[in-house]
Amino acid sequence: MSTEEEQHPDIAAQQQAAGEPEIDRGLIEGWAAKMISNPERAYKAAFYTFTIAFLVTTLFPFYWLFMLALTPSGQFGRDSIVLTPGGFDPSLLAEGDITMGTNPGAFIEVFTTLPFHRFVFNSFLIATIGTVLVLFVASLAGYVFGRLQFRGKTPLLLLVLIVSFFPPAAFFVPLNRLFNRNFDVLAPIIADGSLYNHPSAIIIPVSALYLPLAIFILMVFYAQIPDGLEDAARVEGTTRLGALFRVIVPLSAPGVATAGVLSFITIYNEYFFSSLMTDGRAENWAPMLEGVLGFQGQYETLFNLMAASSIIAVLPIAILVIVAQEKIVSGLTQGAVKE
Amino acid sequence: MATEQPPGEDTRLLMRPLNWLETKSEAVYAYFLLAPAFALLALVAFYPLFQTLRYSLFADETAGADPFGEFVGLSNYVDVLTGNADVPRQFIDITTTSGFPFIELGSPFLRQALFVTLAFVIISVFFETLIGFGQALVLDQDFKGNRWVRVAVIIPWAVPIVIQGMIFFLIFNPNIGFGSDLMQGLGIFGSNPLASTRDGFIIVTVADIWKTAAFMALLILAGLQSIDRSLYDVAKVSGATPWQRFKYITLPLVAPALIVAMLFRTMDAMRIYGLIDASVGCSTVPSMTCLVIISLEQTRRWATASAVAFLTAVVISVFVLVYLVFLRDSGGDLQ
Amino acid sequence: LGDDDDTIEIDADEEFAGIEDELQEALWDAGLDEEIEITILPGDFETDSRRADYTSALDAGRGSPDIFMMDSGWTMPFILREQVLNLEEELSDETLEYVENDYLDAAVDTATHPETGELFALPFFPDYPMMNYRKDLVEEAGYDPEGEDWSTTPMSWQEFAEVVEDVWDYHGGEDGDYDYGFTTQAQAYEGLSCCTFNETMTSWGGAYFGDHENLFGPVGDRPVTVNEEPVHDTIRMMRSFMYGPDEDDTLDDFPQISNSDLVEFGEEEARSPFTGGNAIFMRNWPYVIPIHADEGEGEIGTMPLPYGVEEGEGEYEGTGGSSHALGGWHFTINPNSDNVDESLQVLEAVASETVMNTVFEENGNPPPVPEVLENADPDAVGPMGDHLDTLAFVAERTVPRPVTDVWPDQAASIYQEVHDAYTGEKTAEEAMSDLEGQLEGSEE
Amino acid sequence: MANVKLENITKRYEDVTAVDQMNLDVEHGEFLTLVGPSGCGKSTTMETIAGLTLPTEGTVEIGGRDVTDLPPKDRGISMVFQNIALFPHMDVYDNISFGLRLRKYDQEEVDRRVEDAADIVQLEGMMDRMPSEMSGGQRQRVAIARAIVRDPDVFLMDEPLANLDAELKVHMRTQLQRLHKQLDTTIIYVTHDQAQAMTMSDRIAVINSGVLQQVASPLECYNKPKNLFVAGFIGSPSMNFMDGEITEDGFSSEYATVNFDPDAHGVDVGQQVTMGIRPEDVHLERDQSNAAEATRTFNVVTDVLEPMGDEQFVYLLMERDVEADAEGRGEGQLLMSLGPDEDIAEGEEISVVFDREKIHLFDTNSGDAIVHGLQPKSVPEP
Amino acid sequence: MANVKLENITKRYEDVTAVDQMNLDVEHGEFLTLVGPSGCGKSTTMETIAGLTLPTEGTVEIGGRDVTDLPPKDRGISMVFQNIALFPHMDVYDNISFGLRLRKYDQEEVDRRVEDAADIVQLEGMMDRMPSEMSGGQRQRVAIARAIVRDPDVFLMDEPLANLDAELKVHMRTQLQRLHKQLDTTIIYVTHDQAQAMTMSDRIAVINSGVLQQVASPLECYNKPKNLFVAGFIGSPSMNFMDGEITEDGFSSEYATVNFDPDAHGVDVGQQVTMGIRPEDVHLERDQSNAAEATRTFNVVTDVLEPMGDEQFVYLLMERDVEADAEGRGEGQLLMSLGPDEDIAEGEEISVVFDREKIHLFDTNSGDAIVHGLQPKSVPEP
Ligand SMILES: Nc1ncnc2c1ncn2[C@@H]1O[C@H](COP(=O)(O)OP(=O)(O)OP(=O)(O)O)[C@@H](O)[C@H]1O
Ligand SMILES: Nc1ncnc2c1ncn2[C@@H]1O[C@H](COP(=O)(O)OP(=O)(O)OP(=O)(O)O)[C@@H](O)[C@H]1O
Numbered sequence A: 001m002s003t004e005e006e007q008h009p010d011i012a013a014q015q016q017a018a019g020e021p022e023i024d025r026g027l028i029e030g031w032a033a034k035m036i037s038n039p040e041r042a043y044k045a046a047f048y049t050f051t052i053a054f055l056v057t058t059l060f061p062f063y064w065l066f067m068l069a070l071t072p073s074g075q076f077g078r079d080s081i082v083l084t085p086g087g088f089d090p091s092l093l094a095e096g097d098i099t100m101g102t103n104p105g106a107f108i109e110v111f112t113t114l115p116f117h118r119f120v121f122n123s124f125l126i127a128t129i130g131t132v133l134v135l136f137v138a139s140l141a142g143y144v145f146g147r148l149q150f151r152g153k154t155p156l157l158l159l160v161l162i163v164s165f166f167p168p169a170a171f172f173v174p175l176n177r178l179f180n181r182n183f184d185v186l187a188p189i190i191a192d193g194s195l196y197n198h199p200s201a202i203i204i205p206v207s208a209l210y211l212p213l214a215i216f217i218l219m220v221f222y223a224q225i226p227d228g229l230e231d232a233a234r235v236e237g238t239t240r241l242g243a244l245f246r247v248i249v250p251l252s253a254p255g256v257a258t259a260g261v262l263s264f265i266t267i268y269n270e271y272f273f274s275s276l277m278t279d280g281r282a283e284n285w286a287p288m289l290e291g292v293l294g295f296q297g298q299y300e301t302l303f304n305l306m307a308a309s310s311i312i313a314v315l316p317i318a319i320l321v322i323v324a325q326e327k328i329v330s331g332l333t334q335g336a337v338k339e
Numbered sequence B: 001m002a003t004e005q006p007p008g009e010d011t012r013l014l015m016r017p018l019n020w021l022e023t024k025s026e027a028v029y030a031y032f033l034l035a036p037a038f039a040l041l042a043l044v045a046f047y048p049l050f051q052t053l054r055y056s057l058f059a060d061e062t063a064g065a066d067p068f069g070e071f072v073g074l075s076n077y078v079d080v081l082t083g084n085a086d087v088p089r090q091f092i093d094i095t096t097t098s099g100f101p102f103i104e105l106g107s108p109f110l111r112q113a114l115f116v117t118l119a120f121v122i123i124s125v126f127f128e129t130l131i132g133f134g135q136a137l138v139l140d141q142d143f144k145g146n147r148w149v150r151v152a153v154i155i156p157w158a159v160p161i162v163i164q165g166m167i168f169f170l171i172f173n174p175n176i177g178f179g180s181d182l183m184q185g186l187g188i189f190g191s192n193p194l195a196s197t198r199d200g201f202i203i204v205t206v207a208d209i210w211k212t213a214a215f216m217a218l219l220i221l222a223g224l225q226s227i228d229r230s231l232y233d234v235a236k237v238s239g240a241t242p243w244q245r246f247k248y249i250t251l252p253l254v255a256p257a258l259i260v261a262m263l264f265r266t267m268d269a270m271r272i273y274g275l276i277d278a279s280v281g282c283s284t285v286p287s288m289t290c291l292v293i294i295s296l297e298q299t300r301r302w303a304t305a306s307a308v309a310f311l312t313a314v315v316i317s318v319f320v321l322v323y324l325v326f327l328r329d330s331g332g333d334l335q
Numbered sequence C: 001l002g003d004d005d006d007t008i009e010i011d012a013d014e015e016f017a018g019i020e021d022e023l024q025e026a027l028w029d030a031g032l033d034e035e036i037e038i039t040i041l042p043g044d045f046e047t048d049s050r051r052a053d054y055t056s057a058l059d060a061g062r063g064s065p066d067i068f069m070m071d072s073g074w075t076m077p078f079i080l081r082e083q084v085l086n087l088e089e090e091l092s093d094e095t096l097e098y099v100e101n102d103y104l105d106a107a108v109d110t111a112t113h114p115e116t117g118e119l120f121a122l123p124f125f126p127d128y129p130m131m132n133y134r135k136d137l138v139e140e141a142g143y144d145p146e147g148e149d150w151s152t153t154p155m156s157w158q159e160f161a162e163v164v165e166d167v168w169d170y171h172g173g174e175d176g177d178y179d180y181g182f183t184t185q186a187q188a189y190e191g192l193s194c195c196t197f198n199e200t201m202t203s204w205g206g207a208y209f210g211d212h213e214n215l216f217g218p219v220g221d222r223p224v225t226v227n228e229e230p231v232h233d234t235i236r237m238m239r240s241f242m243y244g245p246d247e248d249d250t251l252d253d254f255p256q257i258s259n260s261d262l263v264e265f266g267e268e269e270a271r272s273p274f275t276g277g278n279a280i281f282m283r284n285w286p287y288v289i290p291i292h293a294d295e296g297e298g299e300i301g302t303m304p305l306p307y308g309v310e311e312g313e314g315e316y317e318g319t320g321g322s323s324h325a326l327g328g329w330h331f332t333i334n335p336n337s338d339n340v341d342e343s344l345q346v347l348e349a350v351a352s353e354t355v356m357n358t359v360f361e362e363n364g365n366p367p368p369v370p371e372v373l374e375n376a377d378p379d380a381v382g383p384m385g386d387h388l389d390t391l392a393f394v395a396e397r398t399v400p401r402p403v404t405d406v407w408p409d410q411a412a413s414i415y416q417e418v419h420d421a422y423t424g425e426k427t428a429e430e431a432m433s434d435l436e437g438q439l440e441g442s443e444e
Numbered sequence D, E: 001m002a003n004v005k006l007e008n009i010t011k012r013y014e015d016v017t018a019v020d021q022m023n024l025d026v027e028h029g030e031f032l033t034l035v036g037p038s039g040c041g042k043s044t045t046m047e048t049i050a051g052l053t054l055p056t057e058g059t060v061e062i063g064g065r066d067v068t069d070l071p072p073k074d075r076g077i078s079m080v081f082q083n084i085a086l087f088p089h090m091d092v093y094d095n096i097s098f099g100l101r102l103r104k105y106d107q108e109e110v111d112r113r114v115e116d117a118a119d120i121v122q123l124e125g126m127m128d129r130m131p132s133e134m135s136g137g138q139r140q141r142v143a144i145a146r147a148i149v150r151d152p153d154v155f156l157m158d159e160p161l162a163n164l165d166a167e168l169k170v171h172m173r174t175q176l177q178r179l180h181k182q183l184d185t186t187i188i189y190v191t192h193d194q195a196q197a198m199t200m201s202d203r204i205a206v207i208n209s210g211v212l213q214q215v216a217s218p219l220e221c222y223n224k225p226k227n228l229f230v231a232g233f234i235g236s237p238s239m240n241f242m243d244g245e246i247t248e249d250g251f252s253s254e255y256a257t258v259n260f261d262p263d264a265h266g267v268d269v270g271q272q273v274t275m276g277i278r279p280e281d282v283h284l285e286r287d288q289s290n291a292a293e294a295t296r297t298f299n300v301v302t303d304v305l306e307p308m309g310d311e312q313f314v315y316l317l318m319e320r321d322v323e324a325d326a327e328g329r330g331e332g333q334l335l336m337s338l339g340p341d342e343d344i345a346e347g348e349e350i351s352v353v354f355d356r357e358k359i360h361l362f363d364t365n366s367g368d369a370i371v372h373g374l375q376p377k378s379v380p381e382p
C-alpha cells in the first residue's frame, strides 16, 4: 500500500512520460504487461483505486445528506431518495422552475426558523476555548509522561486513563449538582452565580473528559523527539518549559495539530453535556447541537432542515481540517530530527 | 565581553517560579507540570466519580424527592450481575432473537448489553483500524490534490453524532432512504432492519466505521509524518521491499500512535450510546451505556445507573490493561 | 441575560416561543397583572430530552425556569417526588374548582397526586389521536364518509379493516400507487406502551392493570392483567394487519391492510407516507392536520379510532369501545424559583377561556375544557375547523396514561414484549406471559 | 563484476546544482574516495549511486547494467550514511541484522555474520543496547557493521569514521582495507580525513561545487594536482601559493623570485602564474641538502609555531611588515613543517630554501597546472 | 572569570559508569581538549558541565560558583553538540539567532551578530535554508555559529569540526583560536582529531573509560605520557610498544634488546616493562645521525608501505616469520615514518635504529610510565 514512497515522485513523472507510446497493443493485455513489467505502475493503480474507494465511501453520505436537504418537506415518504432529491424533476426546468422541484431554500430557512448562526458561533467559541485549554494542559502533562522519568509515573498515567473508562453519564449527576449550585463568589462575574447557562459549564467538563486522549497523543509524539534538541534549546537559554513550547511542541506539529483537531471536533460535536448544561437558548450559549435538534420535534421532524443545518455546521470543521492538515502533514520532521 | 549581559533580563513574575523549577529534581518538576491537568480532572472527573461510586452503594428511590434510599453496600452490583435489578426491560432477550448468534451468558447485563458491546467493539475497532491505516497511507503520499482528499477523508469525523445517527437512520428508513431495499435485495437484511437486532447492529457498526475510521486515519497519519524519512533510505539500501519497509519501519514506529488510537477507540466504542440512540435506538441494539443512560434518564434509578457505570468501567479496564502491555512493548514510554 | 424580576420564564417549545406575544396578550386579557411579563423558552422538542432536562434542573435545585411545560406522560413522577409546587395550597379556590369540575378528567388525573388527590399541575392542553384518512380516495372507492357520519360514529376494527382493504384494493392494493392501506405506530418505544397499544387493547376490552382506576396505582396493590385473551387478540389483529391472516398467531377474519414496516414506525414514519400520498388510513395525533393542509396530498378526513368490543363490554371497568390515548401537556411551577407568586398568577390566567382559545387558534392545541372546544368557532381555528366534531367526540373517550413511579420500567417491558410479539419473535401468549412476569416483578 | 559508471550525472535542487555533469568510472574492486569541501556534492553523488535520489540528468551503471531506474534494493549496494540513521526502535543486533533478516538468511548464518561484523567494529557485548544508549562513536560503528554485514557488490560509505578516535580510526581503516581485499568489492568512500583518503584509496576523486576536478591515485593528486583547487585541497596543511608573473628569468612576485627558463617549462613571459610549494618542501637553509635541488635562499621571520608532536608547523612572514591574515596565510606568508626537535622560536629571523623539484606552477586565471617540478637549473642562481 | 571546576564528578547509567570520580580544573581563558576513545565519557562530561545531565555525585563550579543545581541557561555556557542538534523547524537564521532572540536582543544587534557568526563559519547567503536542505558540513557550521553568536563565558564544543573538510577544518580551527583570544573565554573541546587537539589546546585531558588519565599540555602528553594508555592514544600513528623484561643489561624482549643501566633508570632487574618508541623515532641506519643517540641496529623486513603524500609509513617485521595481525602491528611488528621520497619497497630487508632519547619505559602491569628517554650510554653497545 505504500505506493509512492517506493521511488521518488520524479520517477513517476518520468515513467508516465516514458509510458506513452504503447497505446496500440491490446488495451488490457498491454496494461497487464505493464503491470507485471513495472510493479510501480501496479502500486500506482492500487493507490488510485484505494483513493477513489475511500473518497466515494466517505463522501457519499454527505452527498445524500445534501439531497435530503434539497428535498421539500412535503416530499418525504413519497419516494426513496437515492441520487436525486425527493421531488426532483428536471422537466420542471422547462416550466421555469430552476430549482427543478427541489428546495434549496432549506439552507436559508435554517437561519430564519432558528438563530442557527448563533448556535454555530456558540459552539465555535466553546470549542476554541476548550481546545486551547486542552492543548495547554495536555501539553504539560504529555510532556511529563512522555519525556520525564520519575516515581509514580505509571500510576498517575493510569489515573488519567481511568477517566476514560466511564460513560459521560457517570459524571453527570454530581456535576450537575455542582454546576447548578450558587457560588456567591461567582455572582459578580456570572449571572445568578451558578455555571448553568454559562459556556464554562460545557467547556470545563468536556475539556476534562477529552483530556486523557490529548495527553496520550501528545505523550507519544513528545516522546519521539530526540533529547538533543531540547538540550540545545536549554543551553541556548530557554527554561525547560521554554524548550517544551519552542522546540518540542513545534516539532511535534503533526501530533499537536492532530490533538487540536480531535479536541476541537470532540468539543464541537459533544453530545451529552452540551445538551444538559444550558437551557437550549442560543443567547444562553447553547451549542450547535441544540440548533440541529431544534428542527426535530416529538411529532414533526424537519429532516431537510436538520440535513441543511448539519451541512452548515460541518463547514467550520472542514475549514479547520483544511488549515490543520497543513500542520499535520508538514514534513518538519524530515531530515534533521535524528539522534 | 565575555560575560553575558542580556539586554532584556526576564523579570516577569511568571518567570520566577519557572526559574525556581529549573533547579528542582525531575520529579518535582513533573508534579508541578501535572498540577493543572490533575486539578481539572479532580474537579470534573475524580470528584464526580467518587460521588457516583457512593451513589452506587445506596438503594434506588423512585418515589421520594431524594433519589437514594438506604445504604445497601454492593447489592446493586450483585443485582445487576445476577439480573435481579430493575434495569429496564429495555433489552431484547438476545437468546431468543433470531439470527444473531449470541450465547446465553446469565444476567441481562452480561447476556445482552455486554455481549452486544463486545461484539461491536471488536468488529468496529478492527475495521476502523484497517481502513484508517489504509486511509493514512494514502494521505501520506504526495500527489496532486491530496490536500482535498485529506479533507474528504477526515470530514466524516466532524459530523455530529446526532447527524451521523440520523443519516444512517434515514438511509435505512423505509420511507425515505434506499438502504433497506438495497440490502434486502442483496439478501443481507431481513424485512425490518431498524427493528432487528442483527440488522440494526450492522447499521450501527457501519455508521461507526464510516465516521471513526477518520479518527484512526488522522492519528496514524500524524504518526507516519513523524517518522524520520532517512530511515527509509537506510531500509531501501538494505534491500527492503515496500512491504518490508512498512512492516519493519513504518509499523513499529507508528505503533505507539496506533496503539493509543486503538486504545481510545476501544474505550469509546465500549461506551457507544449516542449513535445508537440517534439511529436504531437502544431497544434494538442495547449497549452497556444504553443501560446506564436509560436507568438514569428514563427510570431515574441513579444508584443502579451508577453501579452499571462502574461495571462498564471494570470491563473497559480489562481491555485497557491489554493495550498498556502492548504500548509498553512497542516502546511507548510508560515506565 | 438581565431578566428583570417580573419576567416569568416558561420552558416550553419552539412552537410556543413563536406565539409568545399572542399568549402574553391573552394572559393580560385574562386579567394578569400588566406588570408581569412572560418569556417562553424553546425547550427541547424531544419529549425524552425535555424530561431529562427537567430532571436535572429539579435535582440540582436550579431556580430557572419558573414554569415548566411537562408532558402529561411523565408529570406524575415529579409529582410523586414532590419536586414541583403543590398547587392545591396556592391557587385560588375559584381556579381549583374550575379545574376540578370542568377540565377533562383524564387530563386532571395525570396532574393530581394519586394518594392525596392534590393538584400539582395545571393541564394546558390535551392531545388525542384520531383515525385520519384520505377522504378523496375513500370517496373514489365508493364510500360516503359524510353521509355515514364517520366523524363521530366509530367503526369496529372488523368493519374498519374491511373498509381499508376495500379502498386499498380499489386503488391497486399492495402493488398499486399506495404502499400502505393503513399506518400506525408499532415501533418499540414509549408511545407503543402508553398510547397506541394501550388504546387498542382497551378497545378490545383489555387492560394492563384491570380497572382503569388502577392505572395510577396503587403500585403493588393492583392486578396485572396483560396475559388475557383481549390482549392476545389485540396483538393478533395487528399481526393480521401487517402480515395477513395466513401467518401464524393472527386473527383469521382480519385482512392484511399494511405491511411489517409498521414495526419500525413512530409518529413521523407513519405520517410521512400519508402526507406524501403513499398511505390511505393513518392513526395519529392532530398535529398532522395543519401539516397536511400545508403540504399534503389529497383531502384529509378524520374519525374516532375503531373499537374491538362494544363500549362497556370489556371485562374491566373503563374498557371497550372506541378508546383514545390521552396525550397533552401540563404547566408546573418550579418551587425553587424566586417568582413563585407571579408564576401562580400566570397559571390563574392560563386557566381561562381566552387563553385556551388563543392556543387552539394559534397552535391547534385543543382546549383542556371540553366545553370550550364545543363552543369553538370553526372558522377561527384554521384547518382544525373541519375536525372539531371528531375532536370533541374523542375527547370524551380517552384512556389515561398509566403513569406511576414504576411506569418507566414497565413501559420499557411492555413495548419490548409487544414488539417481540408483533415481529414474531414470540407468540402473543409467550410475550404476554413474559410481560406478566416482569410487570408483577416491578409491582413489588 | 561490479564497476560503477556515472555518465553525465547532474542533480539540481531548486536553487543549487549539487552535482554537475559528472562522469566517473569506478572499476570493479577499486577503492575510490570522493573528497571535496563541505557541500560540494559528495553525499548527493553517493545517493545518486544508491538510487535514493534521482539524477536530474544522466545515467548510472553498476556492473554494466543501467540501474538509473532501479530501486536501491536491486542495485546490490550497501551504504553507511553520513547521518548514521540507526533505527531507533531496534537494538544493535537488530540494526545490524536488518538486511540479512530481510533476505531470510537462516538464523545461524545471521548470527555468525553479525558476530563477525560486530567483531570488526569492536562492538562485542553491546548487542542489546538501544541506539539512544550509545555514544556517538558507538553508533557510527553500528552503522558500519550494518553495511558490511551484507557483502554487497558495491559499498558506499559516507564519512563512516568521522566520530571515531584516532586509534579506532586506524583500526577501522585497516579493517575496511582488509575487507575490501577479502570480499573483492568496489568501495566508494567519502571522507574529510586526508589520512584516510591517502592511505586507503586506489584513486581519489576531487570534487568542487559539484564539478569533478581530478580523479587519480592519491600520490598523483598530491604530487601532480591538476589544478589550483586540487593542489590546495589535497595535503594538510595545504600547499603555499604565491601569485606572480613570468619574467625572462622565471617566476617573480612581490615577495619572491625563482629562476628558470620559461620556454623549457612551457610558460610565456608576462603570463600570470601561481607558484605552489608544499610546507614540507620548504627547508631551512642549513638543511638544504634534504632538498633535491634548492632554490635561492629567502630570508623570513617566523610568526606562529604549531607543535604537533611528531612535527611542527612554522608560519613564516616573507617580510617583517606583512600582516598575518585570518587564516594565518596569505600573500607574503608561508608555512613550513619541521621536525619536532628543531629549536626555533616565534619572531626569529631565519633563511629557507624551496626544493626546486617540488615547485608547481599554475595558470592563475584558469587555475590549471602547468608544471610540476622545475627542471634542473641550467643557469646558476644568484 | 570563568574557570570550570569538576569535583569528584561521577555519572552512572544503569549498567555503565560513564564518568568516574573526575576532578578537573579548567582555568579562565584556557582551551582544554578532552580526548579519549569512543564511549569513554567525553560527551557525558560535557553534558554535566552544561547542566544537561545531573551528575550522580560531585559538584560543578563555573566562575567560582557552585552551579551543580543551576539550569543550563544560567550557567553562562554555550555548546556545540556532537549530534549537531539543529532545530529542524527553523531556518539557518532562526537557528543561529535563537539564543539571542530568547534574550530579547534588539533586532539590529541580532542581525549584526548573526552576520558576524555566519561570516566566521562561511555560511553567508544560506540564511534561509532549512537544515534538511544542507550538507552535513553546512549543518555543523550552523551549529558552531549558533554557539559562538552568544559570547558566553564558557564554550563547550563536542566534535564541532568532524564533518568539515581539511581546509575548512584548518580555517575553523584558526577562527576558533582567534575567537578564543578575542573573547577571552574558556573553551572545553572534544575532538578525535589529533591535529586539532595538538594545535589548539592549552592542555589536553585524556580520558579512558570515564577515568581521567592525564591532564597536561599537548607536548607533554606527547613526549611524557603518564601511562601506557596515554602513550598509545596520543600520536597518530601511535607509538610502537614491545613487552619485555629488565635484565642486568637493560631491556630485553623476544625481538629486541636495548642496553642501559637498570639502576640509573629506576627499574629492577626482572621487572616486566613495556618499551615504547614512536614511529618518527625509528630511523634508517643510514640516517642515524638524525637520532640524538642511536641504539644498536635492528635488522627488519618491510611489510606494508603507506604513502601519505608528505610522509610515508612503513610497517616493519622484526623477524621475517612474524605474521602481521589485523591491526598491522603487534608483537614483533614496528611502524616507522619516513620522508615521502625515501625509496623503499615492500619486502625489503633494511636496518633501523631507535633514538635512545625517545625511548619510553612503562611498567607492564600498572601501565605507569617509568622513564621518558634513556640516559646517554655509559657502556658501548655491541
Ligand atoms: N542514556 C544512556 N544510557 C546508558 N548508557 C549511556 C547513555 N548515554 C551514554 N551511555 C554510555 O556511557 C558511555 C559514555 O558515553 P559518552 O557519550 O560520554 O561517550 P563519548 O566519550 O562522548 O564517546 P564518543 O566519542 O563515541 O562520542 C558510553 O559507554 C555510552 O554507551
Ligand atoms: N534537499 C536539498 N534541497 C536543497 N539543497 C540541497 C538539498 N540537499 C543538499 N542540498 C545542497 O546541495 C549541495 C550538495 O550537498 P551534499 O550533501 O551532497 O554535500 P556534501 O558534499 O556531502 O557535503 P558535506 O561534506 O558537508 O557532507 C549543498 O550545497 C547542499 O546545501
Ligand SMILES: [Mg+2]
Pocket: D042, D043, D044, D082, D158, E135, E136, E137
Ligand atoms: Mg555529505
Ligand SMILES: [Mg+2]
Pocket: D135, D136, D137, E042, E043, E044, E082, E158
Ligand atoms: Mg560523544
